[in-house]
Amino acid sequence: MADEDYDYESLGENCTMTQNAFAGALAGIAEHCAMYPVDSIKTRMQVIQTAAVTTNTASPTLAIQQQVRTSTRNLWRGVNSVVLGAGPAHALHFATYEYCKDYYGANRQGHHPLASAAAGATATLAHDVLMNPFDVIKQRMQLRDSTYRSIRECARVVFAKEGISAFYISLPTTLAMSVPFQSIQFATYEYFRKVLNPNGGYDPSTHVMAGGLAGAVASSLTTPLDVVKTLLQTRGQSHDARIRGATGFMDAVTIIKERYGVRGFFRGFKPRVLTNMPSAAISWSVYEYFKWLLQSSVTHHHGQDHQPNLLPL
Template sequence: MTEQEYDYESLGENTAMIHNALAGALAGIAEHCAMYPVDSIKTRMQVIQTSTTTMQPTLTLNGNANSFKNLWRGVNSVVLGAGPAHALHFATYEFCKDFYVAHGQGHHVLASAAAGATATLAHDTLMNPFDVIKQRMQLRDSTYRSVRECARTVFAKEGWVAFYISLPTTLAMSVPFQSVQFATYEYFRKVLNPSGGYDPSTHVVAGGLAGAIASSVTTPLDVIKTLLQTRGQSQDARIRQATGFMEAATIIKERYGLRGFFRGFKPRVLTHMPSAAISWSVYEYFKWLMRSSYGQDQPAALLL
């Protein structure tokens, strides 16, 4: 397919921002829901008070028939938050790609990274409270039966600060994570598909590689974030009183040494690699699908 037949990358300029937002919302929901059980395992492995050190004990939980079902606790919080947060994320990203001139021929790694970082600031500010609720419900000993109950209880006991105490750490993790992910995705996408046309296999491979690389280098920050977001459920008084990044990092270092910052490394990578592949594939597909609604004929095979 030639560029004249299908100017795919012109979508960011020729479609309304609402289309990028809708594609992003659908991509975010698909990404988080598909790998949610593995994300629950990662959270439980990272929480300091748990004795879980491998994936198998976490999967068996209490040995009952509902063990796998319990790994889905809190998924409603992700659905509620991921839709609008990812809509804002991808809409901001597309706008910033144009603003930072990340489109066009050649590799624009820094511009793509800057666009990803800017989009992350908007996304995480909106998503952080939902992420706190999600992680509280993911805990092995969680007794919350609904997102509403969890949010109300956390607010009553800890106030608004509980929903945002981890935001600085979240941004410290997410900005480099998304910068690396967006930059590596755009790089691999252009290497694998120089023409820039819609190609599902390219989006899957580039997205998977981007997710694996980004999650690998930011795992230590994710461990710190998890401690801060779940501190209210801890039986350890020192953890409950942790007030920020440095104190949380000190606790982890004292208890587990440098290895402590890589708790949950494998399930984190196993979560983000397919999640990123799913997210980018869904996002790029709906970008292409919405553009086709503008009346430009596309080969029917691409709809399969």
């Protein structure tokens, strides 16, 4: 039994990058699609609008009631952009993570939070460069007053009006948020996974609980950076000239602080945590399931007499 558990945990080195990427792609799509409407509410709450309409977005309850009254269907607007981007981006993300986790020594016995965090950070760099333009399109389409009918139309109009920089102006902020977010999430996940399941075998309840806890901790600590990122990614849709002219991270921070003070950096906090807890649980569960499935098929294919070949040298 111990050998089987070790084989499963060593999947990063036993399985091909393609198999890790495939499991990661499915995990990413499942994660984003399942919680997309809540993410839309979070985006709308974080957007800084004119004084006349900001009062409704201060409370999560009021925001949710307003969305239900408007139409629940428009909360799914822009989901195609996520599916299009999340598949390849998460494939790259998890494949890089598995490689780096092994390379940095996180697969060794015991707890190695720094190695897990470093692997998560490296994987995030690759993921965000690919995903950022899709995330910009997604957030533009999530806005309550968005008139875009398709992701192609949104991409074309944004490019025509604001140029290529619109798709990447938030990248430094995204990385400033995502690197700590993913580092915290991966390190927290690996820690709780090993605490809840010391044997290291496939256990769905462990992956759900560890994933949910990791998502909650990481999203709570990085909400202020997410608010800044949302402002930069949606600035072109704003009716406020000051926001439209935001030049980068520090400018966005200044605007938020001027308008709302410190509280402004926690706009959308509850829906962000409510999005990330289940989405991280879903992502890790789907990913670990496909890791286990692929490992089972590899074991079955090689047969019992070839088991020793699966063990690392």
